[in-house]
Amino acid sequence: DTAVSQTPKYLVTQxxxxxxxxxxxxxxxxxxxxxxxxxxxxxxxxxSYNNKELIINETVPNRFSPKSPDKAHLNLHINSLELGxxxxxxxxxxxxxxxxxxxxxEGSWLTVV
Amino acid sequence: xxxxTQSQPEMSVQEAETVTLSCTYDTSExxxxxxxxxxxxxxxxxxxxxxxxxxxxxxxxxxFSVNFQKAAKSFSLKISDSQLGxxxxxxxxxxxxxxxxxxxxxxxxxxxxxx
Numbered sequence: 001d002t003a004v005s006q007t008p009k010y011l012v013t014q015x016x017x018x019x020x021x022x023x024x025x026x027x028x029x030x031x032x033x034x035x036x037x038x039x040x041x042x043x044x045x046x047x048s049y050n051n052k053e054l055i056i057n058e059t060v061p062n063r064f065s066p067k068s069p070d071k072a073h074l075n076l077h078i079n080s081l082e083l084g085x086x087x088x089x090x091x092x093x094x095x096x097x098x099x100x101x102x103x104x105x106e107g108s109w110l111t112v113v
Numbered sequence: 114x115x116x117x118t119q120s121q122p123e124m125s126v127q128e129a130e131t132v133t134l135s136c137t138y139d140t141s142e143x144x145x146x147x148x149x150x151x152x153x154x155x156x157x158x159x160x161x162x163x164x165x166x167x168x169x170x171x172x173x174x175x176x177f178s179v180n181f182q183k184a185a186k187s188f189s190l191k192i193s194d195s196q197l198g199x200x201x202x203x204x205x206x207x208x209x210x211x212x213x214x215x216x217x218x219x220x221x222x223x224x225x226x227x228x
Contacts (some may be wrong), residue, residue, distance in 0.1 A: 033215075041152075041202060045215040056215055088156060100146050100165070102208075102216055104158035 003027050004105035006091045012111045013081060020077045021108045023091030031055075031097045032074035034066060035090040037107070043090070049074055050097040081112045115140045117207050119219035126195045127227050133180075134190045134222050136205030144210040147181065147188045152221070153201040161203070164188065166210070192224075200226045 006023040013019050025032060033056075034046040048056035049068040063079040078085060091105040116139045126132035138147070149161040164172045164181050171179050176193045192199055205219040 041221050043204065043218040048215065058215075090158060092158075100208075100210070101148075101160060101163060103160070104150075107156045107158075109156070 004091055004093055004103050006089075006105040006108050008108060009106060010109050010111075012113060015081055015083060015112055017081050018077070018079045019081060019110070020075055021089055021091075021110070022073070022075045023105060024073050025091075025093040025103070026072065027093055027095075027103065028072075029093040029095050029099070029103075030071055031094045031099060032068065032071070033092040033094075033102065034074065034076050035092060035104075037088040037090060039087070046089075047074075047076075048097070055097055078110075081110075083112050086110055086112045115142075115207055115209070115217050117205050117217050117219035119203075119205050119222050121222045122220070123223045123225065125225040125227055126192075128195055128197060130195055131191060131193045132195055132224065134192075134203050134205075134224065136188045136190070136219060138186050138188065138205070138207050140186070140207065140209075142209055146208045146210055147179075148206040148208070148216070149177070149179070149188075149190045150204045150206060150218075151199075151201045152204065153198075158204075162190065195226050197226050197228065200224060 004025045031050045033048045037043045047066045052068045065077045068074045088107045092102045094102045145166045147164045151159045180189045202221045208216040
């Protein structure tokens with residue numbers, strides 16, 4: 001029943017590893033997002049996709065690569081993980097790219113050691 | 114560029130009392146949305162209330178209401194009859210209307226409820 005679901009919820013991994021976080025929404029929305037929340041709780045957009053097309057790409061290292069196989073899924077792959085990548089990553093969706101409400105997943109807590 | 118400022122990093126309120134969280138924003142646009150999101154210890158981001166800038170009437174959701182002052186670019190959240198479950202981080206956010214744009218968050222206010 002979860003509207004926006006992301007896996008895994010917790011991930012501990014070593015520096016240099018490659019990891020992926022998956023996200024799925026069952027709301028029928030066209031637009032999906034990835035946000036990063038750092039240790040100071042600051043939330044910042046990373047990417048946004050609308051119907052599988054990338055529409056927002058903030059200044060994010062190339063090690064981060066989003067992939068949207070269909071409009072209900074937006075995965076985040078991170079290569080060569082660094083300590084500074086430790087954060088909570090939130091997936092979200094909205095009806096369309098100008099949607100008046102964004103619905104968030106429960107977050108994926110990534111810790112790089 | 115649009116910015117959202119929450120000047121109160123932390124606040125405390127006695128249970129059953131009323132508390133107001135402040136938020137100001139900066140934009141040159143006239144059509145936009147403003148939001149308050151709640152993030153409890155579970156980390157889930159929960160939409161509390163939404164205001165469309167073209168509406169003069171302040172939005173209300175049960176015990177939560179806003180004071181939207183468009184000219185002053187102020188958007189405060191009032192929580193009445195505070196409950197222990199209201200303890201959380203509260204984020205004020207802005208999004209331009211009718212444009213593919215990101216939602217911009219303030220840095221949050223941590224609200225403590227004192228029993």
